[in-house]
Amino acid sequence: MLTMDDIIRDGHPSLREVAKEVQLPASDEDIEILASMLEYVKNSQNAEKVKKYGLRPGIGLAAPQINVLKRMIAIHLNDEKGETHSYALFNPKVASHSVEKAYLTSGEGCLSVDESIPGFVPRYARVTVKGFDIEGKEVKLRLKGLLSIVFQHEIDHLNGIMFYDHINKKDPFSVPENAIGIE
Numbered sequence: 741m742l743t744m745d746d747i748i749r750d751g752h753p754s755l756r757e758v759a760k761e762v763q764l765p766a767s768d769e770d771i772e773i774l775a776s777m778l779e780y781v782k783n784s785q786n787a788e789k790v791k792k793y794g795l796r797p798g799i800g801l802a803a804p805q806i807n808v809l810k811r812m813i814a815i816h817l818n819d820e821k822g823e824t825h826s827y828a829l830f831n832p833k834v835a836s837h838s839v840e841k842a843y844l845t846s847g848e849g850c851l852s853v854d855e856s857i858p859g860f861v862p863r864y865a866r867v868t869v870k871g872f873d874i875e876g877k878e879v880k881l882r883l884k885g886l887l888s889i890v891f892q893h894e895i896d897h898l899n900g901i902m903f904y905d906h907i908n909k910k911d912p913f914s915v916p917e918n919a920i921g922i923e
C-alpha cells in the first residue's frame with residue numbers, strides 16, 4: 741500500500757514535468773498503480789489507518805505525486821450533499837469549461853506541499869472531463885462544486901502545475917469578479 745514515504749514533495753523536479761499519456765489498453769502495472777492511488781486516498785480518510793500508517797488525508801492523488809510521470813488520477817470524496825464520489829481515471833482532460841470561476845473558501849492543500857499556503861485558488865466553476873476508467877471504458881463527466889475543483893487540482897498535477905501557482909501574489913485572497921465561493 742502507498743504511504744507518505746511514496747509521495748514526493750515540492751522541489752522534486754518531477755512535480756514540474758508534464759506527464760505522458762497512458763498507452764491503452766492499460767498494462768497490469770499501470771492498473772495496479774492507479775488502484776493503489778485510489779486505495780491511498782480512501783485509506784487517508786480512515787482514522788484508524790491514518791493513525792496506524794501516518795497518512796496525510798487527501799481527497800485526490802495524481803501519479804506524478806508518487807513520481808510516476810503518467811496521466812493517471814484518483815479521487816474519492818463525499819460532496820456537499822454527503823454523496824460519495826470515487827474515480828480512478830487514465831488520461832483525464834478538461835474537454836470544456838465554464839467562463840465562470842469558482843474557488844474553495846478554505847483554500848487548497850497538497851500532499852506534495854508540506855506547509856499550508858493561504859489564499860484563494862481561482863478555477864473554472866464547471867468542467868466537462870473526459871477520460872478512461874480503470875476498466876478502459878470512456879467516461880465523460882460534467883462536474884461542478886467541490887468535485888470540479890478537485891479534478892482541476894489533479895489534472896494540474898499532470899501538467900506540472902501546483903495549486904499555489906494560481907494564487908494572486910499581490911493579494912492572495914482576491915478573486916476574479918463574480919467568482920463563486922465554495923464552502
Ligand SMILES: O=CN(O)CCNC(=O)c1cccc(Cl)c1Cl
Binds near residue numbers: 848890893894897
Ligand atoms: O493532489 C492531491 N493532493 O495533493 C491531495 C491533498 N490535497 C487535497 O486533498 C485537497 C485539499 C483541498 C483542496 C483540494 Cl482541491 C485538494 Cl485536492
Ligand code: NI
Binds near residue numbers: 849850851852893897
Ligand atoms: Ni495535490
